[in-house]
Amino acid sequence: MSSCLIIQECDDVFIGSDTAVSITYKDVIYRLNTNGKKLYVVEDMVIFCSGNLNLSYSLMDNFIKGKDHSVEKLRDMNKEYCLKFDSKEIDILICSMLNNKTIVYQISPYEDFKIIIKRAEVGNISTWVGGVKSQECSDSACESLENQMKVEEVYQKAFDDISYEGVGGRAIVYRINKNGIKLYYTNDIKEKNIRFINEILSNQHLIVADTLIGHLVATNKLVVSDEAGTVTIDGEGININASRTDGKVAIKVNTTDVLKISNLIKDIFSIDATGNVVANDGTYNNIKANNVTAINGTYTNINTINMIATLMRTSNSSNYMIFHDQYIEFYHLGSLRMRVGFNSANNMPSILLYGEDGNEEVGSITAGSSAASLSGNWTVESGSEFDIYGNTNLATKAYVDQQISSHQYIPPSA
Template sequence: MSLNIVTIINNNIVTAADTAVSTEIKGEKYRVHNESKKIFHIDDMVVYLSGNADLSKIIIDEFIKCKDHSIENLKRIIVSWCDKFMEFPVIKVHYSKGKDFLIGSLVSKFENGLAVMYEISQEHNFEIRRMEISKNQTAVYAIGVNSEVASKYLDKLIYDGVPVLQAYQDTYNKLSSSEIGGQLELFIMDGKSIKKIPNYSIKEKDSLKWRREMPYRNTERFKHMMLDANITGSSLTLRDNGGVMKMFPLIGLWAGAENFADAPFSVDLQGSLIGRKAKFIGPKGDILIDTEAGYIDMDKLDIINVGKLVAEMLEVNTILADGGYVNNLTVNRLKTIGKDVEVGQYIDYIDIQDNFIKFITARVSTKTQAKDSRDRLLYWQNGEKRILTTENTGIIAYEYGFNDADIKEKRVLTFEESGDAATPVEYIGTGDNTGNGRVVNRKRNGGYKSEYKSSNYGFERSIDLNDDGISVRSDKGKFSAISKEFEFLAQEGSLKMGISGGSIFELTPTGAKMDIKGDLDIKATGTVTINGQTIKLN
């Protein structure tokens, strides 16, 4: 069952319903799925139908296919299928307790310019109840789970000035439960047209419990059972000292409860098996799977063709004789921490996530015993500290915490841009608070540049390798080259040395040129020899 709320305001009809489907097991409600459509635009009206999910789908499918979309015909179809549905002993006993609502329908439309609603429900023995709302009158009516609370709450929100669509969202968010949730489907009618509003995701409670099933997996089976079955009472019930086991050819086999849905063990006619506790034993008597203890002994099983594996701990002991490795390892994040340290000490590790590889040194701020996702304490299996276990071996596995200010990224490998434009970049050093004082290596298209900007001031010192040549730069800094021997040759070109805005010395294949700004002072401890075909002195 779900919730349908209809509001008549400003001569418009606003009608909405959620998409949740639930079930009850031993007095506790569970959500089954969120894919049940319960409100339909048919001709000049909007029809809400809900209750038993399979029965509702059978009824609305037949009504939509009919040429006769009258309220009377809708009632006839509802009554006909409900009578067939209640012919089954188990179903009749279940719904006769009055705990569950079998079926209910609320139709909204305009007649002669007035907003009208028709209700057909089990609660009123499927009689057609017509409600007409006068023009310029505001009214809120609800049917289904918490209908009285819902209508009062929505009416108050509208009275307080909350916009109608927001009021609907707030109401369904407040009343969300195992029976109300999923998507909010809403229609607005003005007597001339019917407008569908985009679905809104209802905010679910953290306490929501699930027992997932495929939507409408039993609908066709129930339909054929109601149309074709003509043998009743052909069943088997075994009892002994309070225990019970039943087999009904139209339902399945179950044990441990009077009703199929409440049984801790059951098998339906499609072969779907439910068991609260199970142990799967291998040919040698070993336990392969124990559902009560919650483990699978992978040492005695082989897994093949795994599409996706999600694990808290992954250990590869030996794959090949010459070493153990993981082939083609793909993870969302990988951290490498290889030693135990105390609070206040530093630890070096590598952090890999997304398109970053970070070499980090960090000071440990907290050190506590690690826990798994089920809050169980973790220990190392032995002194090698390779395999984690929840068994208390006395060798504690620790979890370290760091303050953001104490985490220093000493080296980072990443990409700038993406796709064909992606550029590999490497940052080395933590730098200063201006972003300078570290090395940046960047491999761009057509070149590679290694750059350092001086601390505080950001003066560039770089080597730039590109398709046209090599550029070396030391802004406002000294360039020093020390060598036992120094050889610098320019092939098929010129060699030029000079001072910006000052003297220049240039060698070319045809000669040499000196352009001296200022005095020229030549000193030698030996002979100075000048040879040339012509020597000109001016």
């Protein structure tokens, strides 16, 4: 929860916010601490970014670390975060100077992430409010300005008027004009009867720890959170939602998704409640698995027992083999040149040879019931001057010698 008040003139603009950090427990808002950061100075801009602080901190950290500090880049990142984490809890207001005149940008998921530009005419004073209790804050500021109160008094009264568990701590105000960006005002916000989460939980003998890197709140539910994510442990089990500091990798562990790791584009690894594993791009060593389906990959030194493959290709080059259930096809330069296995026509083992086009069968050897048959045009050996054409029966040399011997002509004796 946060509030942001902007007072804009043509050549001068002020932007201020509070530092309260709140938490919702059993649908009631409590104050967690007053160390929240809502305003960021980036080059010639002061940026208000708040809502879900886990997302806001991560978003601004990655934006500041990046090289592109344009308003358009921040808009794209805001949209990316909100869509990725299914959230509309990031509000952004930006104050800067353009051509020696003030300019205010608004980026909100409720406006479809459009960049809304606000300018002030000479002699006019405009107020813009973002965050919670916006109407009350605007009414207080406008009344103070009509009463010609000083800028610091306007901010102090506005934040004092709307302070509650979600708004408070300190008021921090920056001023932007042709002379640059300066911290203009900071002071404690006057608060009354603020409900702190540790006061509620202490009666239940529970632990509250506030550190520089996160917050831990435990009741019948244990919550550990920082800007990178949240871990929740309750009666349903453990729930983890975490992202890398650059926002490019996110992890979910819960009783619904079980385990899911994703990048900005897609889920890259997941295990569902039935034990199904989905993984993209990786090295897998010493895996024992049943009923494996693999799509598009390179597999090296694989030892398998009783592997069943309906169709397997040996490489993605133009020279490869394809293994079918009953035969193997050999491809050269992308064309089918030979098929070895069972001939579907007569259910006999055969070797089929194809021409350069890969379509026309130019020769074959097919097993018969007692001898192999040869078809097609065959050249026995280059230079042998012995060619075979058409359907021909072949015989071994021993068989031919025996036939010649048994049919040898013996002239009658004199």
